[in-house]
Amino acid sequence: MCGLAGYIGNVAEPERLLAAMGDAIAHRGPDGRGLKVIAPSGSAPGAGLSHVRLSIVGLADSAQPMLSEDGALAIAFNGEIFNYVELREELVARGHRFRTSGDTEVLLKLYEIYGAECLSRLNGDFAFAIWDGRTKRMMLARDRMGVRPLFYTEKAGTLYFASEVKALLAIPGFHATLDPFALDQVFTLWSPIAPRTAFEGVFELEAGNYMIADASGRRISTYWSLDFPDAGDVRLDMDENEKAAQLRHLLEDATRIRLRADVPVGSCLSGGLDSSIVAALAADMAPRGLDTFAITFDSAEHDESSFQTLMARHLGVKHHEINCSEADIAAAFPDVVRLAEKPLIRTAPAPMYRLSSLIRETGMTVVLTGEGADEVFAGYDLFKEAKVRRFCARQPGSKIRPHLFRKLYPYLPGLQKQSAEYLAAFFGADAAPLSDPLFSHRPRLRGTAAAKLFFSGDLKSKLAGYDAADDMIAQLPERFGRWHPLHQAQYLETRFLMPGYILSSQGDRMAMGNGVEGRFPFLDHRLVEFAATLSPSMKLKGLKEKYLLRKSMADKLPAEIAYRVKQPYRAPDSRAFSGAVAQEQVHAVLDQRRVAGDGFFNAAAVDKLVQKCAGQTAPSFRDDTAFIGVLSTQMWLDIFKGTNRRASEAA
Amino acid sequence: MSAAIKETIRSFIVENFLFGDEAGLPGDAESLIAGGIIDSTGVLELVAFIEEQFGFTVADSDIVPANLDTIEAIAGYVGRNASAAVAA
Structure with missing residues (x-):
């Protein structure tokens, strides 16, 4: 590496x-x-x-x-x-x-x-x-x-x-120079296309x-691109046990060859299903024992340490953890932007950077992680959400069906109080046409793009007539339209967000910032190709995500992990910048004259956003997205704009 | 009266959701959700504002787009529930 x-x-x-x-x-x-x-x-x-x-x-x-x-x-x-x-x-x-x-x-x-x-x-x-x-x-x-x-x-x-x-x-x-179209893409899809x-x-x-x-x-x-069978060709008569056994065999081999190194290989443990599976397989194959690594948070909403500890005890591995406070996120954020080299709309890469520093301090340079399983075996909430939206669209105006949205997001307090009508409206259940190639992703794209409100008039006129989502559609292969809706959603996630954000901003760049190499058994192409041929219901069965993966690995995991509902990896966003030290940093970076001088954002509106976020314990998705997006863009400009001097010194 | 309520709602939307950008203010009959102005947290911010500003409690069953998704609807809803409070 x-x-x-x-x-x-x-x-x-x-x-x-x-x-x-x-x-x-x-x-x-x-x-x-x-x-x-x-x-x-x-x-x-x-x-x-x-x-x-x-x-x-x-x-x-x-x-x-x-x-x-x-x-x-x-x-x-x-x-x-x-x-x-x-x-x-x-x-x-x-x-x-x-x-x-x-x-x-x-x-x-x-x-x-x-x-x-x-x-x-x-x-x-x-x-x-x-x-x-x-x-x-x-x-x-x-x-x-x-x-x-x-x-x-x-x-x-x-x-x-x-x-x-x-x-x-x-x-x-x-x-x-910052590419305005790339900025529009970040403020739509989380990364440039x-x-x-x-x-x-x-x-x-x-x-x-x-x-x-x-x-x-x-x-x-x-030389390679992700492919799925036509919806009409998906075999529905697959033997579940046989497929589970094949999956297990492939995953074991993918893990085995990823343990090849002349230095010790550790494993990350988030407390979720995927990294637990990888750690369980690696623990069996590591003759000298396995070291595992985890990040913990102060806020109960983000912390998964009880599951991490449970899994580490179950495996009998040497477990290391590091806490990531809100102040840690704020302090690391300029380095995170420098390493990611692009504006970000989430702080989630920051704890990963901290985690790689723990790995390095322990003396290790290679770790396995569970990355990729959510794309390959349909673990993300977005896949379930798209399924519920299709279900709702079959009976517009239903007072019952939209309540399923609440069930999808038990960790979002703002949603729990909403009526069926509002739930249907937020998720566009009555709006997006089913034929839209981006159907699965529209609520996320729309929710993110709402943060473009802060674009300056100048930037808006540069972007006039441009739509990042249309650009995404233009890149889809001709065969896309013939795939099952779940496979379309998986393709969008695997082709765009995974390399553009997950594997780069949150993956390679945060690990290599501390000279650590991540390895991802779930992204072995043999496994990816195998999973693509599985029927959609073997991946998302009802609203149960990663069904076949759980089945194939249940004997290696405690029940609390094997049947745990997916909790997305998140970190405090604008809230991470509410401390006194971080506020000073925010005011320096988002100084009204500097923001106005760079010309990308409406400086007066940004000022009001900073005030609003500072006084809020639970900011909205849009405000959080806008705050981190604007802050990271201004940091990017401070680091990279114009000259090469500062950037190369800092690395 | 309705005009005054509408003006209050408009300035709340401009300040709280548009951060002062009046150019982004939707027409009275345009959907706040479709315009990307309000999301699930935003609705709760709007409810809190109505309760504080107009002095009545918004019943859970009233939190529906029919009452709150356009400036016109909000003004009508507030007018029906808070006539006493805003008459002053």
């Missing part, structure tokens, strides 16, 4: 640039540094790679950038190929020899033999750049789910790329894609 950067084209002082790019992402790789100008400037094209290393596999002999034996190929690689052991054995059996014991050389050899076709053989979380001197091409590639990041930009005909945008700020003459990023002119290579760049330009291709 590491960071990479590089270029293809011509650069005036290549060594200096590669070193500066590496400096900017040094937090991703505290254990080693390397850079190489592979093709000197003046050749057509020039090329260079930079790498910062976090040593996990092949500790002694896998320095990067790594060259092939004949020197024709060079690689800078971030991530892991979990099935490298099997791939290596296969290649050795065919007569290939290896100089190192790690996965980097296996990847390089596979590319040497298969070219871009090698991607379909890999089971892993990766982003890499391979320079192919034979064809004078650079290949960039990213894993199927979007676990590891890769960004790029072009300047004067040279293509620059890096694990984080920070490294691109080192490009001479590069000026960071790839390939767009918060930085104007900087793009992200999408999950499951690779790019070939050479002197004539660049071409992006997709």
